[in-house]
Amino acid sequence: MLREARREVIIVSPYFVPGKEITRELVAAVASGKRVRVLTNSLVANDVAAVHGGYSRYRRKLVKGGVELWELKPAGSQNSSLFGSSGASLHTKAFAADGESLFVGSYNLDPRSTWLNCEQGVRVDDPVLAEQIEKLFVLHTDRKHAWRLSLEGGQLRWSDGDQTYKNDPLATRWQRFQAWITRVLHLDAQL
Numbered sequence: 001m002l003r004e005a006r007r008e009v010i011i012v013s014p015y016f017v018p019g020k021e022i023t024r025e026l027v028a029a030v031a032s033g034k035r036v037r038v039l040t041n042s043l044v045a046n047d048v049a050a051v052h053g054g055y056s057r058y059r060r061k062l063v064k065g066g067v068e069l070w071e072l073k074p075a076g077s078q079n080s081s082l083f084g085s086s087g088a089s090l091h092t093k094a095f096a097a098d099g100e101s102l103f104v105g106s107y108n109l110d111p112r113s114t115w116l117n118c119e120q121g122v123r124v125d126d127p128v129l130a131e132q133i134e135k136l137f138v139l140h141t142d143r144k145h146a147w148r149l150s151l152e153g154g155q156l157r158w159s160d161g162d163q164t165y166k167n168d169p170l171a172t173r174w175q176r177f178q179a180w181i182t183r184v185l186h187l188d189a190q191l
Helices: 019-031 051-057 059-066 110-115 125-140 171-187
Strands: 008-012 035-041 068-072 095-099 102-107 121-123 145-152 154-161
Touching: 008 125, 019 035, 019 171, 035 125, 051 171, 059 068, 059 145, 059 154, 095 125, 102 125
Parallel strands: 008 035, 035 068
Antiparallel strands: 008 095, 068 145, 095 102, 102 121, 145 154
16 A cells, blocks of 8 residues: 555554564655655553564654654543553554555554464545544644654654653653663564
8 A cells, every 4th residue: 555655645553663674665655755644652652662662763764754753642531443442542553545545454563463463454445434544643643642753953852842852751761661672682573
């Protein structure tokens, strides 16, 4: 779907570990004129800090390459289909292209889903459903729900328009340590 897209793609994945190949493809899509937007869990909203560590290795390249990247804030009181039963983290796994087609299923964009798990999903060519994913994406990437990542002087920054952070917002030292150890040990294939 990424290669078939003509104008834009939207990716929603709670466990987003794109790896070198997908990172390269997403950046290449932007370079070819496509708009690429991604929503995933922030470290503080993620229930598996190790997965976040694998993802964090690719954030700078994605943002530098023009991929629009948001990380979901913890949101205990939200009620929406984008959230799991706790309301604290992202649960939906979806991919939409050009406002015309979408893929929804159990597949996270991570190596574990690709190589180890038995994931399922369905691709639907339906502009009405694709538009609903777009609307939910816009809703959940607003300043109340997510931080937008950017680069400032080559360093990642998280901002909701009110506050800007220099590292993973609101995360504890323990969460940061867990993510760091996974990142430095390059355990992506296990995530």
